Amino acid sequence: MRIGIIGAGAVGMLFGAYLSKAGHDISFLVRNKSLKELYIKTNDITERIECQIVNSIEALHPMDIIIVAVKYHDLSSLKNNLDSLPKETPLLFIQNGLLHLQFIDTLKQSNILLGSVLHGATKINRETVQHLGIGTTSIGFYKGKWQRLEQLLRSKSEQFPFQLTENIRQILFKKALLNCLINPLTTIARVQNGELIKNESYKKILRSLYEEIIEAFEDWNDLLAWEEVVSLCQNTEYNYSSMLKDFQSNRVMEVDTIVGAILAEAESRKKSLPILNTFYLLLKEMNKVGD
Template sequence: MKIGIIGAGAIGMLFGAYLAEEKQDILFYVRGNKKIANLYIEKIPNAPDLISCKQVTEIKALYSMDLIIIAVKYHHLEQLKKDLDLLPKHIPLLFVQNGLLHLSFIDQLKQSTIAIASVLHGATKVNDHTVRHLGIGITSVGILRGVWDKTDAFLQCSSNKFPIKFTTNIEETLFKKALLNCLINPLTTILQVENGMLIKNESYKMILKNIYEELMEAFEEWREKLPWNEVVTLCKNTEYNRSSMLTDYENGRLMEINTIVGAVITEARKKDKVLPVLHTFYLMLKEMNKVGDHHY
């Protein structure tokens, strides 16, 4: 397949690297002077593999794609809308954003087929052409609207290091990811620690458990679908990963506070539930937030 990727952050580069490794023709659409014609993926530290891909700076180069993956952060989507409106309507789009607010953005688009994904990998961007894979997780993909005739071809790109599965309940999967993000991202950012420290340090682990219990009290139907041991396992599997929110903070970029934490707080309010610990974190993160680079 010919696959275009808009956004050359950690997740965009991770998708590009693994899909190119499965012999897909990868084309990155980027702005500015970023150069990622030579894309490296570090599956273990200091052992990068060179992956073949191409780079373009004009949206019309994506008009012949079989799939376009939208890998920019939520707060970059609005400035991308003009470019997306120029794309042929028949080209399927796959959105891989954190949080929940991008679902409202997607409703504005004219594309016939739109899919969304929940991505549980740990990854960090080392530089403009290298991504380091820090933790293996499942990419769950679901069709939000339309019919995608190449789902089987995309599923064949699944591997042990980059597992992909399709789900008929992608919005529930996305909400689960948002809950997990609420558990890990705010706390790691405020404490400025890697994911694994949330379970290695007993005080941090107690705080994490308190947030978990608060969320489960608000969303009782999730206690069985998101057991505590799954949270612990995710922290173990991504123990050396610095959460996306922490990475944004450390690099002076805008953090994804509203689409992750704010959106879950809003969903709790709809059920007449309050989340005092998470709301405290939300207010702290708002004070820490910085306006960052708006290029993709």
């Protein structure tokens, strides 16, 4: 298949690398015209990603599917480009959080999919992504259909597994809750994920935040166990959260799409999240560094 990827961030490059290895023709749409080659590093091996790098949306018009891999706060600048694409071209959005669903509702495309990505990845430099940890990518339809989805799913490998789900919104919400538990505290404390359960003070804060969230979203009591939060911290103990990496790189953090969306959902249920709201206000002040 011909697969277009908008954005050459860590996750977009990860998709491009493994889909290229699966035999697909990959084209990256990037703003940086000086970018000529992309690479992926796994363990101590660095490989070139077989792909084309383009700078015009017109180059993606013939694609069989387009993966939108930019962060939420960059989506609005893509509106005209996405509107110029053929209406039937399927789009796959793989953003964090929940706010991108509001943006998707403004698009004319008739076939739209959502993805939830649990891989660990980081950019070493503008050309190279490092794959830090294997996680499943869940994909589901937001609207419409796409006859070739099964062909995409067959591209999975041990290093890059896919799964089709009918509950993609539920999975996105669960990931947003997990992000709210890990991203804010690691960013404010400026620690790796594992420190949240190794350090007794951080662990108490994490537990209090977890209980606050579960009380607000009591229907999630059976879907998000405390042991799952601990396990995630253990499995990614040496990783830095995406929010902390953004802060360290002086980039705008995804505070509203990760934390703000959950606060808004709690408010719609007439619930309050005082600990998370305090983190939100602190992170909004820290985010001014990236303005």
